[in-house]
Amino acid sequence: xxxxxxxxxxxxxxxxxxxxxxxxxxxxxxxxxxxxxxxxxxxxxxxxxxxxxxxxxxxxxxxxxxxxxxxxxxxxxxxxxxxxxxxxxxxxxxxxxxxxxxxxxxxxxxxxxxxxxxxxxxxxxxxxxxxxxxxxxxxxxxxxxxxxxxxxxxxxxxxxxxxxxxxxxxxxxxxxxxxxxxxxxxxxxxxxxxxxxxxxxxxxxxxxxxxxxxxxxxxxxxxxxx
Numbered sequence: 001x002x003x004x005x006x007x008x009x010x011x012x013x014x015x016x017x018x019x020x021x022x023x024x025x026x027x028x029x030x031x032x033x034x035x036x037x038x039x040x041x042x043x044x045x046x047x048x049x050x051x052x053x054x055x056x057x058x059x060x061x062x063x064x065x066x067x068x069x070x071x072x073x074x075x076x077x078x079x080x081x082x083x084x085x086x087x088x089x090x091x092x093x094x095x096x097x098x099x100x101x102x103x104x105x106x107x108x109x110x111x112x113x114x115x116x117x118x119x120x121x122x123x124x125x126x127x128x129x130x131x132x133x134x135x136x137x138x139x140x141x142x143x144x145x146x147x148x149x150x151x152x153x154x155x156x157x158x159x160x161x162x163x164x165x166x167x168x169x170x171x172x173x174x175x176x177x178x179x180x181x182x183x184x185x186x187x188x189x190x191x192x193x194x195x196x197x198x199x200x201x202x203x204x205x206x207x208x209x210x211x212x213x214x215x216x217x218x219x220x221x222x223x224x225x226x
Contacts, residue, residue: 010067010111017071018100024078036079043072054116063115070096070114129180132156135191138166151175153189153208165189165208186210 024031046069054062073096080090103110127135138150151168154161164183170193181190188209195203 009064010115011107013067013071014074014103014110014114017074018097021074021078021097024075025081028079028082031079033083036076036083039072039076039079043069043076046072050116059116066116067114070099073097074099127175127178129153129178129191131180133164133180133183133189134161135168135175135178135193138168149175151191151193153180153191163211165210168206168208170195170204170206181205184210 046065050062050065050069052062053059053065073093077090077093077097080093099110099113129135132155134154134156135151136154138152149170150166151170152166153164153168155164156162165188168191175193175195177194179192179194181192183189188207190205190207192203192205
């Protein structure tokens with residue numbers, strides 16, 4: 001399974017698991033205990049399968065099975081929350097549901113965790129520009145220019161990122177490296193991008209106006225593991 005398919009699958013699976021968590025909690029007392037135990041066994045099989053794929057180097061498959069393991073944890077919390085069940089089990093499954101508040105704040109963070117980081121492994125996602133500025137690939141589900149890579153300029157402030165400018169389009173393929181030419185406060189930024197495919201074009205200079213909307217706020221980022 002290729003990476004572009006992971007995003008919609010994770011979104012659908014995660015949201016569906018939360019819906020099923022609520023539904024299963026409302027009918028949990030009507031569910032046979034044997035059925036719940038079988039689902040728990042299946043839940044554990046999913047994580048073991050994920051570990052097996054990860055051990056064999058199949059990262060994408062490992063990520064998919066881990067995601068379904070995580071989603072099944074949400075569903076199982078609904079099943080056990082209103083039943084007489086060992087407290088450690090309720091706490092264990094409750095951990096999965098605690099991801100929901102985080103999902104509301106930062107969906108990409110949750111998707112990154114439940115996909116073992118595969119969601120964030122985007123080619124050339126962040127290109128350092130210097131002075132705490134970065135050129136980052138811009139994700140967009142609604143664009144009629146999907147064949148052109150879009151970038152945005154962000155500034156790292158402590159543990160946060162502030163989006164400075166959006167919708168930077170370069171005339172060649174993916175950007176290999178980049179240089180910040182100028183930052184004009186209140187106006188915009190000039191960026192020079194250097195391309196992987198140098199047979200077509202070596203580099204291009206792009207200007208992007210600064211975002212004026214104050215609601216383009218700081219987005220919390222997760223530290224990368226070293």
